[in-house]
Amino acid sequence: MPRWFVADPLAILSERLQAAFDTLAPGADPVLRESDRADYQANGALALAKSLGRPPREVAGEVIAAASLDDLCETVELSGPGFVNFTLRSDFVAEQVAALAGDHRLGVPATDRPVTVVVDYSAPNVAKEMHVGNLRSTIIGDSLCRVLDRLGHRVVRENHIGDWGTPFGMLIEHLLDVGEQEAANELSVGDLNRFYQAARASFDRDQEFAERSRRRVVLLQSGDPDTVRLWRVLVSESVRYFDRVYAELGVLLTDDDIVGESFYNPMLPEVVADLDRLGLLVVDDGARCVFPPGFTNRRGEPLPLIVQKSDGGYGYAATDLAAIRDRVDRLGAGRILYVVGAPQSQHLSMCMAVAAMAGWLPKGPGGAVAEHVAFGSVLGADGKMFKTRSGESVKLSDLLAEALARATAALDDRAAAVGAAAGAGAATPAPAPAGDRADPPRGVDRSGLARAVGIGAVKYADLSSDRVRDYVFDWDRMLAFEGDTGPYLQYAHARICSIFRRGGVAVPDPSVPPVLAAPAERALSLQLLRYGEAVSSVAASSSPSKLCTYLYDLASSFTAFYEQCPVLKAPDEVTRRSRLLLADVTARILADGLELLGIEAPERM
């Protein structure tokens, strides 16, 4: 068992039990789980009894006898057909909480086997509006990068923007038609759809334009300096717009992370040549293909991955293969994550299969694995693809502006509601100013707060459901201050901060363990100690939703605690200090967890 789970009782208990199980059958899995009957339960005796051909309760009894748990457990009970239930000693839990409080990593392990992880995400197209699919990819990828980095891996962010291909012929010609200056204006303001559609319209309507466009593609591919310069204008103006959206979203991506399709262009001939040399290449209908086993088309025939088209041009498959090689060979990737929509599943599987056939994704230690971190579509409240009323895809900048507007309104509503309540309470004169209540005091940036809440709500809504499923985009639900939402967690955090502010108290010395007398104090403590495992599970499954679930449970545990255990009004100084410590660690974990999701945690709301 890795030694870095120092603060997690589950890991400590697991280690002890493993030793006990080993005395009966080396390597037998204790199957230790959280339990609703006790703190934890071990189910491993049942399976072990089966393989040993002995009565389960007898085996469980021997496990209990072999385990030394006196320093950890209050009770160890044999139950049912062969379950073993463990209740931890409260003093042990309290010591672990003290260790957690003194740990600047809050129990999040630093991996002892760091690897280079390339995360391919966001990937908008040049001269095309960013859409909700880019949004999902950006948000999910951003959180995964933060988590992997925190765990001590070397994270390489790659924004695989669509900056190459045949459409650029018509885009460049259109740019020339409208004039460079005008084109730059349109693009940098984010009017990308109009630009693209106008180019498309000319292409479809105007023979001469279409012909120019085709010639332009050839010029671009042959590196004609003028053409390349114009292409750069398109790219850089689009990137400027992407940057604005990223800044608005508060994600880690920068221009340094851009590794567009064009980057791989010089490597494509070699990719094809090497596939040929390896004997994997088959010419079919004039196209150069690889047929990875297990893929068939609608007629049941082998399905090709086309690396070079019959006209000699390279398809995106060639680019994707070149990217795999580059990431493994140049960047030293041990793991490559593709945060890409679920519909591209087959294409990616085929690319990975071909890369494996070619030996570009070596197996085993020191090798590299590629994973498709797939996500579902964003649906409107009607359950259909998320579109505007007129049926167009939603512009990302509009969506974020609406998030800000709605968050501002929601915050105003709350301030008004609290103000009204305060007014009613002060029916008799001397209406003391609400002061440090819902109203952020002067000096707090209200638009910054609205941004934190609005953007946080959008992000949390996206991250909190199982990413592979389609998810329903619903403003009212995501901005609610009740339930499993971003604002709820932010509010939980802000309220804890207010305890310290209103009480005028300092954070207690973390080295003194808390007193865990009330059940709610104990339950909260156990939840606090699970943080590291929650973060680890995000990296293992590439599922930020696991962290969301954890944080929501933590906030719920805190609510129960706060309901039952007065903090500032605690009966005595020792209890007060102890509860302040629990509150402080809760707030720190909430803020830290939200940060790993890419969500701000304001101290006041």
Next chain:
RNA sequence: GCCCCAGUAGCUCAGUGGAUAGAGCACCGGCCUCCGGAGCCGGGAGCGCAGGUUCGAGUCCUGCCUGGGGCGCCA
């Protein structure tokens, strides 16, 4: 036709092969003179269908049904 994904409460979703399937919203009935109502307690209602594996299946396997997506030179 083939392949992939999903199907859990009225709605939105949790649920690492383990005991009695959990939340939130909505609905109904109570409670709290509270450190900022992120309230608290109680109630109804659910694993698409049929087999199988297993001591044990929402979870694994097979078939079917429903919905979404993909299936040769777009990315």
